[in-house]
Amino acid sequence: MSNEFRCGFVALVGRPNVGKSTLLNRLVGKKISIVTPKAQTTRHRILGIVTRPDVQVILVDTPGLHRSDSSYLNRLMNQAAITGLDDADLVLFITEALRWNEKDQRVLDILSSRDRQVVLVINKIDQVRDKKQLLPFIAMLSKKADFAAVVPVSARKSIGLDSLNDEILPRLPVSPALFDSGQLTDRSREFQAAEIIREKLMLMLQEEVPYGTTVQIERYEKSGKGYAISALIWVARSGQKKIVIGSKGSMLKKIGESARKDLKRLVGEPVHLEMWVKVKEKWADNEMAVKSMGYEL
Numbered sequence: 001m002s003n004e005f006r007c008g009f010v011a012l013v014g015r016p017n018v019g020k021s022t023l024l025n026r027l028v029g030k031k032i033s034i035v036t037p038k039a040q041t042t043r044h045r046i047l048g049i050v051t052r053p054d055v056q057v058i059l060v061d062t063p064g065l066h067r068s069d070s071s072y073l074n075r076l077m078n079q080a081a082i083t084g085l086d087d088a089d090l091v092l093f094i095t096e097a098l099r100w101n102e103k104d105q106r107v108l109d110i111l112s113s114r115d116r117q118v119v120l121v122i123n124k125i126d127q128v129r130d131k132k133q134l135l136p137f138i139a140m141l142s143k144k145a146d147f148a149a150v151v152p153v154s155a156r157k158s159i160g161l162d163s164l165n166d167e168i169l170p171r172l173p174v175s176p177a178l179f180d181s182g183q184l185t186d187r188s189r190e191f192q193a194a195e196i197i198r199e200k201l202m203l204m205l206q207e208e209v210p211y212g213t214t215v216q217i218e219r220y221e222k223s224g225k226g227y228a229i230s231a232l233i234w235v236a237r238s239g240q241k242k243i244v245i246g247s248k249g250s251m252l253k254k255i256g257e258s259a260r261k262d263l264k265r266l267v268g269e270p271v272h273l274e275m276w277v278k279v280k281e282k283w284a285d286n287e288m289a290v291k292s293m294g295y296e297l
């Protein structure tokens, strides 16, 4: 193989909850994208950039592809994932070890309808006690499409990531780097701050409530010895506002405490966080509202 510098876009695509964002964070070596045990955590296309002496890998985290056309936001999330995949030089199709289902098949059908190099990544192999079970699973999946490679990994335990990198590098085009070597993401600190708060909402709220929330940063500026951040939490119904605030403000306090710790790590300085909860009826169904809240293709 030539030792010319390579650079390209690598989209991480799959059904919700298979570990796309976890894998991106591990490959970059820093938390770029939020992670929760709930499906449909990621709502945007987010770049994580890895620069080495021989290559710049521009990883593209995408929302989990799902069938729901129920809201404008859901359709936008699916479209964002499709755009990520269509713009990529290489696709990592992320699946879960021993847990193939019709949702994965639907993603594979989308991939097969496009002319893309696809590496099948079988994640969460740490959950498989008897590793012998992986062999027939890999054999079964290998027959489903003409994958460029099949790589079992555990993003959580950082297993198999060197093998995955070895499969990525030669499949990227010879090209100069597109980003500065120190840049790890295309997203602003404000965006990352909003995502951190949204992660806590996803983690701490139950059932459908977190899916009705979104976060907008209103103020992000140097103030005294640290930073002052003000965030608006939008909810889709007035009943949800009560839940997010909690009895005597207890839930909002818990969310704020947890978010502030992560925000301090992000900013590198103490953070004074203010949060307001506001209702915008059925905002996720409303194209104008969704766009004004920072969602785009």
Ligand SMILES: Nc1nc2c(ncn2[C@@H]2O[C@H](COP(=O)(O)OP(=O)(O)OP(=O)(O)O)[C@@H](O)[C@H]2O)c(=O)[nH]1
Pocket (backbone or CB within 6 Å): 014, 015, 016, 017, 018, 019, 020, 021, 022, 023, 034, 035, 036, 037, 038, 039, 040, 041, 042, 043, 062, 063, 064, 065, 123, 124, 125, 126, 127, 153, 154, 155, 156, 157
């Ligand atoms: N056991 C195990 N769990 C993992 C692994 N990778 C991710 N997870 C967990 O799987 C859950 C979902 O991870 P995410 O990275 O948010 O998954 P995602 O594919 O980005 O999900 P969406 O953004 O909702 O599409 C989280 O609880 C992760 O901690 C792994 O290698 N092993």
Ligand SMILES: [Mg+2]
Pocket (backbone or CB within 6 Å): 020, 021, 022, 033, 034, 035, 041, 042, 061, 062, 063, 064
């Ligand atoms: Mg994700």
